[in-house]
Amino acid sequence: MVWSLLYALTRNTLGLMLLRVRGDTAKEVEFFVLRHQVAVLRRQVHRPTLEPTDRVILTALSRLLPRTRWNVFFVTPTTVLRSHRDLLARKWTYPRKTPGRPPARREIRELVLRLARENPTWGHRRIQGELIGLGYPVGVATVWRILHRAGVGPAPRRADTS
Structure with a gap:
């Protein structure tokens, strides 16, 4: 008009x-x-x-x-x-939103990295189980992705103390 x-x-x-x-x-x-x-x-x-x-x-x-x-x-x-x-x-047209899931919260990322650092023999499945027990609903793939992006290797390689 x-x-x-x-x-x-x-x-x-x-x-x-x-x-x-x-x-x-x-x-x-x-x-x-x-x-x-x-x-x-x-x-x-x-x-x-x-x-x-x-x-x-x-x-x-x-x-x-x-x-x-x-x-x-x-x-x-x-x-x-x-x-x-x-x-x-x-x-x-409507504004575009970024596709996919929202990123994991910073609190969860820090907790995953802390558990991996303090428990080098735990793998991503064990860390995910502990997080569920603490009341943080996180998927296995999310924990693996957080560890992978942070450059943390798999549990057997982290636990190598020789």
Whole structure:
């Protein structure tokens, strides 16, 4: 609603400025200068970056020109339609959440590493059983993953005291 009102106001304002303020000779000279500047810029910049305000102004100006003169724009009608589709997609899509399970709490990670450090003969299954007994519901794979990421090897290799 706001965008359509802004668009209509911009289009009407530009129409009044361009058609009623200046004389024909001044308009023709300005058009010639602007066309030459656009030709120079097109040689230098292959793909200009447009802000939303630029898109609104160009769209409003396109409504003032007949369709046969739309070749003066470096923005094609498909570009305007694509930006409209992108706008709708941003409005109606939900924010993405990271897939998968949430990471284990820091308290649990520290407890797993402490149990592994203090009991070098315990494997990941034994540590998981002790955590369950202490009231921490943790899976075996979670304990193994915590140990693996911390660089703690399997129990028989940790227990080697020779």
